[in-house]
Amino acid sequence: MTTTQSKLVYRKPTAEDGGKVWQLVKDTQVLDLNSAYSYIMFCDYFADTCVVAESDGAIVGFVSAFCPPGNAETLFVWQVAVDSSQRGKGVATELLRVLMQREACRQVNMVELTISPSNQASRALFMRMARELNTDMNVRSGYAAALFPGGGHEDEELYQIGPIPSAK
Numbered sequence: 001m002t003t004t005q006s007k008l009v010y011r012k013p014t015a016e017d018g019g020k021v022w023q024l025v026k027d028t029q030v031l032d033l034n035s036a037y038s039y040i041m042f043c044d045y046f047a048d049t050c051v052v053a054e055s056d057g058a059i060v061g062f063v064s065a066f067c068p069p070g071n072a073e074t075l076f077v078w079q080v081a082v083d084s085s086q087r088g089k090g091v092a093t094e095l096l097r098v099l100m101q102r103e104a105c106r107q108v109n110m111v112e113l114t115i116s117p118s119n120q121a122s123r124a125l126f127m128r129m130a131r132e133l134n135t136d137m138n139v140r141s142g143y144a145a146a147l148f149p150g151g152g153h154e155d156e157e158l159y160q161i162g163p164i165p166s167a168k
């Protein structure tokens with residue numbers, strides 16, 4: 001199912017989108033850039049819990065997520081990326097709205113994700129998500145900087161949004 005918002009099409013990705021998603025994440029210069037293979041694979045195997053925003057054939061937004069195996073009530077949101085041309089238009093909020101409306105997210109009672117302290121835009125996005133879902137957001141220690149080889153990576157704080165009242 002695809003939905004549209006101001007000429008953008010929000011849809012499930014396919015493996016063919018993986019390369020453009022890789023370029024989008026690279027261009028943000030904020031997120032951890034993973035291998036092109038990982039984005040091709042994720043867009044293929046985890047399409048039910050991923051959304052791409054497309055504008056005239058260009059991928060301008062992406063959210064990747066999955067439910068941990070055996071836990072349909074938790075949704076881990078991995079990355080949210082929006083092209084600089086679409087900033088301030090609510091694209092990230094709409095990506096999350098479309099994601100939460102998916103059948104695969106019907107039982108989701110808790111949304112989890114990690115954000116580095118310097119990524120205030122992402123923190124504000126998920127504070128809005130918690131408000132829209134009429135629930136709380138808690139922050140606790142997640143992946144410490146020391147886990148990342150070679151140094152230079154910030155702490156990744158764990159954000160938990162829930163319980164989500166509408167979960168069935």
Ligand SMILES: CC(=O)NCC[C@H](N)C(=O)O
Pocket residue numbers: 030031032033077078079080081113114115116122156
């Ligand atoms: C929600 C979100 O985008 N988290 C980013 C986690 C990490 N820094 C990454 O870029 O994968």
